[in-house]
Amino acid sequence: xxxxxxxxxxxxxxxxxxxxxxxxxxxxxxxxxxxxxxxxxxxxxxxxxxxxxxxxxxxxxxxxxxxxxxxxxxxxxxxxxxxxxxxxxxxxxxxxxxxxxxxxxxxxxxxxxxxxxxxxxxxxxxxxxxxxxxxxxxxxxxxxxxxxxxxxxxxxxxxxxxxxxxxxxxxxxxxxxxxxxxxxxxxxxxxxxxxxxxxxxxxxxxxxxxxxxxxxxxxxxxxxxxxxxxxxxxxxxxxxxxxxxxxxxxxxxxxxxxxxxxxxxxxxxxxxxxxxxxxxxxxxxxxxxxxxxxxxxxxxxxxxxxxxxxxxxxxxxxxxxxxxxxxxxxxxxxxxxxxxxxxxxxxxxxxxxxxxxxxxxxxxxxxxxxxxxxxxxxxxxxxxxxxxxxxxxxxxxxxxxxxxxxxxxxxxxxxxxxxxxxxxxxxxxxxxxxxxxxxxxxxxxxxxxxxxxxxxxxxxxxxxxxxxxxxxxxxxxxxxxxxxxxxxxxxxxxxxxxxxxxxxxxxxxxxxxxxxxxxxxxxxxxxxxxxxxxxxxxxxxxxxxxxxxxxxxxxxxxxxxxxxxxxxxxxxxxxxxxxxxxxxxxxxxxxxxxxxxxxxxxxxxxxxxxxxxxxxxxxxxxxxxxxxxxxxxxxxxxxxxxxxxxxxxxxxxxxxxxxxxxxxxxxxxxxxxxxxxxxxxxxxxxxxxxxxxxxxxxxxxxxxxxxxxxxxxxxxxxxxxxxxxxxxxxxxxxxxxxxxxxxxxxxxxxxxxxxxxxxxxxxxxxxxxxxxxxxxxxxxxxxxxxxxxxxxxxxxxxxxxxxxxxxxxxxxxxxxxxxxxxxxxxxxxxxxxxxxxxxxxxxxxxxxxxxxxxxxxxxxxxxxxxx
Numbered sequence: 001x002x003x004x005x006x007x008x009x010x011x012x013x014x015x016x017x018x019x020x021x022x023x024x025x026x027x028x029x030x031x032x033x034x035x036x037x038x039x040x041x042x043x044x045x046x047x048x049x050x051x052x053x054x055x056x057x058x059x060x061x062x063x064x065x066x067x068x069x070x071x072x073x074x075x076x077x078x079x080x081x082x083x084x085x086x087x088x089x090x091x092x093x094x095x096x097x098x099x100x101x102x103x104x105x106x107x108x109x110x111x112x113x114x115x116x117x118x119x120x121x122x123x124x125x126x127x128x129x130x131x132x133x134x135x136x137x138x139x140x141x142x143x144x145x146x147x148x149x150x151x152x153x154x155x156x157x158x159x160x161x162x163x164x165x166x167x168x169x170x171x172x173x174x175x176x177x178x179x180x181x182x183x184x185x186x187x188x189x190x191x192x193x194x195x196x197x198x199x200x201x202x203x204x205x206x207x208x209x210x211x212x213x214x215x216x217x218x219x220x221x222x223x224x225x226x227x228x229x230x231x232x233x234x235x236x237x238x239x240x241x242x243x244x245x246x247x248x249x250x251x252x253x254x255x256x257x258x259x260x261x262x263x264x265x266x267x268x269x270x271x272x273x274x275x276x277x278x279x280x281x282x283x284x285x286x287x288x289x290x291x292x293x294x295x296x297x298x299x300x301x302x303x304x305x306x307x308x309x310x311x312x313x314x315x316x317x318x319x320x321x322x323x324x325x326x327x328x329x330x331x332x333x334x335x336x337x338x339x340x341x342x343x344x345x346x347x348x349x350x351x352x353x354x355x356x357x358x359x360x361x362x363x364x365x366x367x368x369x370x371x372x373x374x375x376x377x378x379x380x381x382x383x384x385x386x387x388x389x390x391x392x393x394x395x396x397x398x399x400x401x402x403x404x405x406x407x408x409x410x411x412x413x414x415x416x417x418x419x420x421x422x423x424x425x426x427x428x429x430x431x432x433x434x435x436x437x438x439x440x441x442x443x444x445x446x447x448x449x450x451x452x453x454x455x456x457x458x459x460x461x462x463x464x465x466x467x468x469x470x471x472x473x474x475x476x477x478x479x480x481x482x483x484x485x486x487x488x489x490x491x492x493x494x495x496x497x498x499x500x501x502x503x504x505x506x507x508x509x510x511x512x513x514x515x516x517x518x519x520x521x522x523x524x525x526x527x528x529x530x531x532x533x534x535x536x537x538x539x540x541x542x543x544x545x546x547x548x549x550x551x552x553x554x555x556x557x558x559x560x561x562x563x564x565x566x567x568x569x570x571x572x573x574x575x576x577x578x579x580x581x582x583x584x585x586x587x588x589x590x591x592x593x594x595x596x597x598x599x600x601x602x603x604x605x606x607x608x609x610x611x612x613x614x615x616x617x618x619x620x621x622x623x624x625x626x627x628x629x630x631x632x633x634x635x636x637x638x639x640x641x642x643x644x645x646x647x648x649x650x651x652x653x654x655x656x657x658x659x660x661x662x663x664x665x666x667x668x669x670x671x672x673x674x675x676x677x678x679x680x681x682x683x684x685x686x687x688x689x690x691x692x693x694x695x696x697x698x699x700x701x702x703x704x705x706x707x708x709x710x711x712x713x714x715x716x717x718x719x720x721x722x723x724x725x726x727x728x729x730x731x732x733x734x735x736x737x738x739x740x741x742x743x744x745x746x747x748x749x750x751x752x753x754x755x756x757x758x759x760x761x762x763x764x765x766x767x768x769x770x771x772x773x774x775x776x777x778x779x780x781x782x783x784x785x786x787x788x789x790x791x792x793x794x795x796x797x798x799x800x801x802x803x804x805x806x807x808x809x810x811x812x813x814x815x816x817x818x819x820x821x822x823x824x825x826x827x828x829x830x831x832x833x834x835x836x837x838x839x840x841x842x843x844x845x846x847x848x849x850x851x852x853x854x855x856x857x858x859x860x861x862x863x864x865x866x867x
Contacts, residue, residue, distance in 0.1 A: 001219055003233055009214050010237035013207040017094040020200035025090070027056045028066055028197075032086040035070055035078070061193070068194040093198050095238070095381050100177055101201065102234055103187055103388050105211055109220040112395055114183070114402065115141035119176050120203065121212045129203050131172050132157070132165070142175040149175075169203050170196075183402040186387035186410070222396055229267065231389050232339040235382065265341055265513040265562060266596060268306065268636045269608055273560035274345045275304040276587055276610045278332055278509045281558050282353055288322035302352050308587050308643055311620040311653040319556055327353050328371050333507040333552060335455035336514050336545065337375035337410065340386030346373060346511070347393050361397035369394050374502055375410040378454035383412035411502065413454045414495045416447040423489065427471060436471070439463045447496040449525040456526075456544050458533055458551075459504040465497050503552075510553045511560035514545030516604075536575035543567050543576055550583065553613045558586070562608035565590065568667035569843050571850065577665045585621040585656050586610040588669070589639055592627030620653040623669035663854035668840040675840065682856030689825065690815045691849040692780055694736075694807030695752070695761070698772035703753045703761055704735060715751055717804055731755040734804050738789035738811035743797045743830045747789075752806055774809070781806045785813040786826050792847045796838055798829040812849050828857065 022031075029036030029049030039048040047058040047066070058066055076085035101120070108118040115138040118130040126133065135153045139145050145153070149171060156168035174196055180188040201208050218224040283298050291298070299307035327350065334342045350372050354364035369390060377383050387410050394401045420441045424432060439460075446457045472490045518540050522530070530538045537543040542563045549559045567573040568590075588609040595606045605627075624642050626635040628650075641647040654669045662668055662679050685691065697703040707715065716730040732751040739747035753760055764773045782805065788798045790810050800822070807813045816822050828834060834855075842851040 001229060001233075002216075003237075005214060005216075006219075006230070006233045007237040007240065009210060010234050011240050012210065013098060014094060014238050014241065016207050017097060017200065018090055020206070021090050021093050021198055024198055024200055025069075026050070028058075028069065030069065030073070030086075032083045034082075035073070062197060065193040065197040068192065069197065072192075072194050093195065096195065097199065097201060098207070098238060099187060099381060099384050099388075101208060101211065102231065102385075103184075104176070104180075106220050106231070106388075106392060109217055110222050110392075112392065112402075113176075114179070117141075119173065120208050127204060128165070129169070131176065132169060132203070135168070135172060142172070142179050165204075166202055170199050173201075174199060184388065184391060186408070187384045222392075231385050232265075232341050235339045235385055265338075266632060267341075268639075269513075269562055269595065270341050270345050271304075272306040272589060272608060272639070273511050273562065273610070274342060274349055275299070275307045277511050277558040277560035278330070278346055278349050279304050279307055280586070280610070281330065281509050282327075282349075284319055284556075285322045285325050287316065288319050288325070302349075304349075305640065306643065308622055308624070310586070311622060313620050313653065317616065321556070327357050327359075328367055330372055330509065331374065331505070331507045332372055332509045332511070333374040333376075333502070334512045335376045335503075335510070335548065335552065336512045337377050337386045338382050338513070340375065340389040340410075342511050342513070343373050343375050343386060343410075344389055344393050346509075347390065351397065362400070363398075365394040365397040365401065369408050373409060374507065376413055376455045376499060376502060378413050378451055380412045383410060386410055409502070411495060411499045413450045413457070413499050414447060414492050415450040416444055416492045416496050418444065418489050418492070420444055423472070423493065426486065426489075432471075435464070436467060439468055440471075443468070443493070443496055443500055447492075447500075449529070450496065450499075452523060452526045453529055455503065456530060456534065456541075456548055457500070457503055459500045461504045463500065463504065465501045468497055469494065505552075506554045506557070507552055508554055508557045509560070510549045510557065512545065512549065513562050514542045516564055517541040536579060537573070539570075539572045540564070540566070543573060546576065547579070550579070550611070550613060556612065556614045559611040559613065560608075561611075562591075562595075562606055565592070565605045565607040566844075568607060569664075571664060574664050577659070577667065580611070581656065581660060581665070582615055584612040584614060584616040584619050585667075586612050586619075587622045587624075588667075589624045589635075590627055590669075591635055592629075594631055595635060596632065618655055618657075620655055621669075623652040623654060625650045625652065625670060662841060664841065666841060666843075668843075671840045675837065678837075678856045678858070682858050684853060685814070685825075685855040685857055686853035688816065688821065688857070690780070691812060691852045692777040692807075692815060693809050693812050693849060694776060694781075695758075696774040696809040697752070697761055698764060698774070703764075704737070704750050705732065706749055707732075707734075707751050710751060733806060735808060736787050736801055736805045736811045736813070737808040738787075738791070740789070741792075741794065741797045742799060744826070745799055747799060748805070750808075754806060776809075780813070780815050783815060783817075784819055784822060785815045786822055786829065787811045787813045788829075788847060788852075790847055791845055793845050795835045796829070796847055798826050800826055812847075812852070814852065825857070829855075 025031065027050055029038075036049055039050075039052075041052055042048050045059060047063050048056065049058075050056060073085055073089055076089050078085040078089075104113070104119045105121075107113045108120060113119065115131075117134050117138050120129055122128065122130050122133075124130075131138070135157075136150075152164070152168055152171060156164035174191050177188050178190050181190045200206075203209065215230075219230045279299060279302065280295075283295055286293075286298060295307070295309040299309065330350070332343075332346050332350075334340075334346075337343055347368055350368050351361065351364055354367065355361065359367070373390065375386055377386065387408060390408055390410065391401065420437065423440060423444075424437065442460050442463060446453065446459070450457070472493055522541070526541075530541070530544050534544045534547050537547040546561065546563065546567065549561060553559050567576055586609075588607060591606045591608060593605050595608075596604065624639055626638055629635045629638050638647060638650065642651045652669045656667075658671070658676050659665045659667055659669075661676050662671065663684070710732050714730055715732045715734075717734065731753055733754040734748060735750040735752035736748070737750045739749065752758075758775065758778075761773045762771070762775065764771065766772050782803055784803045785801050785807070786798050787801045787807060788796060788811065790812055801807070801813065814822075814825065816825075837855065838847065838851070841854055842848075
């Protein structure tokens with residue numbers, strides 16, 4: 001599958017659709033600044049908004065459709081912020097048509113359309129799609145034609161003028177979409193009137209023609225490359241420009257969250273997560289039912305080639321509570337489902353399991369979407385595509401799936417801006433009790449920001465959902481004065497209740513590729529919520545999802561995730577690591593960079609792992625180290641070699657309790673047993689040494705020079721203490737600023753203005769009179785010390801600093817009054833052993849004082865004797 005073709009098409013399609021919709025709106029007198037009144041030349045039968053061109057005149061139903069556009073813009077907030085509302089509206093219309101075009105292309109290629117007639121292309125290679133030439137034959141499949149529509153078909157096919165053919169195709173495409181709304185309402189909602197007026201694609205040019213001509217048909221064919229891959233990549237690449245625009249912002253807004261957090265998961269990583277979680281759970285069930293085969297034997301029977309069996313040293317644990325569990329009872333959730341890639345592979349695994357239990361593929365398909373699979377997302381576009389992909393997957397096995405509307409357990413998390421009073425005003429006070437009002441208030445409080453919070457919403461599990469649904473069921477006495485408003489209120493609340501019920505439940509298997517977003521980028525509602533509700537994981541949205549997945553999973557269930565690897569090491573995730581120690585790391589494939597191919601590149605470092613919520617004492621988890629393999633394909637290849645016992649050099653079997661023996665509890669699975677003992681028995685550096693930071697001038701250009709820029713007689717090279725520097729008339733003093741890799745000594749390139757004990761720096765204020773510079777630990781200035789550069793991209797290097805310099809914030813230092821101890825320490829720190837240890841306790845490029853304080857030291861007996 002050529003992703004460059006897909007990317008180019010998706011980006012261009014979005015641009016073309018948006019531009020075409022804007023042009024159409026302009027002919028209606030609507031732009032981002034103004035909604036114009038109709039021109040004076042208008043009549044009761046015709047309305048003009050920009051000129052007297054008959055092509056732009058609105059007639060009949062179109063007059064009312066324009067009013068619907070205005071109403072929809074106002075619903076988006078056009079009167080308060082016209083530019084934002086206009087942009088959001090245009091985006092929504094564009095992606096609605098894009099999703100429908102992609103879905104119809106998928107269905108026509110796989111012959112899934114009820115009429116069996118192609119809508120975008122021709123099987124015989126004609127210029128016109130088959131739906132045009134066979135329009136009269138498929139009228140029943142499209143809901144029948146009015147007299148006017150029949151006349152349009154006849155006239156257009158007779159005269160074949162471009163204008164008539166475009167009108168005919170618009171009518172047929174919309175009727176096909178509406179016909180599909182009966183069997184796929186989650187994607188093909190009945191076309192709103194304003195959408196009918198803003199249908200811009202043409203069959204002989206633009207996005208439809210380019211899709212047919214530029215994206216190979218086999219990409220959509222489920223018997224070849226098709227299904228999830230093409231849908232997922234089109235969705236991701238469609239978001240390319242919005243994602244790039246959002247990344248430029250200091251803080252994200254609600255609309256930025258979907259594009260910046262969506263990342264299509266490579267197929268092999270999906271298979272790894274699902275096989276090692278859902279597959280493992282089924283193996284546990286079989287063992288509970290008395291199956292004596294090993295994990296490896298069962299996985300081989302199903303051809304789960306990414307399944308990593310547990311270490312042979314682990315005892316097989318039989319869970320008696322699983323003995324009565326059937327495949328229909330297994331509940332699987334992806335709370336950040338995107339375009340549904342994970343759910344679709346879970347469907348495949350479940351189908352295998354169902355067949356071993358004697359189910360037909362047709363019955364299994366129906367049961368899987370009804371009983372087994374659940375999914376959530378904050379992006380309506382993602383929900384639509386996941387919903388579509390899942391039903392198309394079911395259609396592969398059950399041709400009757402479209403004969404009736406099937407409810408799937410997938411939802412987009414809604415935003416409900418209405419208050420409790422808005423709802424209670426519609427209900428007789430006799431129907432309400434205190435508990436009901438409290439439940440309603442609890443739901444509305446969190447879903448006020450549903451589009452920001454998504455699946456991280458925490459729900460009170462004591463809410464009576466059935467009772468709340470009864471309150472707002474269809475009632476002829478409710479909403480009579482504002483029927484549209486009432487319908488919107490009821491729809492949003494019912495969706496919120498569905499989502500809340502999903503979030504209040506627990507699942508046997510929870511798998512996701514969560515969104516990545518640092519706390520500094522979160523918008524205020526999201527940031528405030530995670531700080532309050534997820535205090536140990538609030539540093540990033542992906543870590544919040546780790547905590548959320550634990551909450552969603554049953555006691556002996558499994559969790560599969562792919563995340564950034566920073567939670568394994570950094571200090572701000574230490575409490576989260578402590579929480580994970582209450583559960584069991586079954587397996588981890590440590591990926592490093594380039595796990596997502598060209599996306600993320602050398603920047604995003606990731607890991608994918610399987611947790612079991614239950615704590616298993618003395619369990620040896622399996623860890624596959626793939627960080628040293630450069631490409632996505634190489635990582636996959638090496639992982640499979642480890643599964644098949646062809647590479648045992650990069651796989652580690654570790655008891656996770658060892659991690660707590662290392663300061664900060666990093667997930668340092670590669671640490672040797674001897675090193676673990678060093679941390680247990682050695683002394684931390686902080687016991688005998690002081691590790692400190694120095695000066696931040698706030699303006700290096702003003703206060704620093706290189707030594708050759710200043711006359712020698714104005715530089716003090718021999719200060720022994722602070723008092724002497726004060727007495728000196730010299731202005732410049734040696735300054736240790738860190739620098740590049742260099743051991744033992746050197747990088748003495750800078751001098752600092754420290755005249756009169758740093759008077760100028762200490763009195764460097766901002767306009768509000770606040771000191772801008774930061775001076776720490778001045779009592780250690782001009783003393784012998786060991787220094788290093790805080791930024792260490794590769795290996796560390798430590799340098800001895802004699803007693804004549806001041807240290808920068810970027811060059812932390814270690815002090816001890818005993819020069820012999822300092823020299824002993826630097827001999828240790830510049831050894832290969834130190835590089836190994838530091839990669840365990842700090843596998844990042846920032847080497848801080850805190851890390852160095854936890855460095856273990858053994859004092860030689862002879863050295864201690866001489867002291």
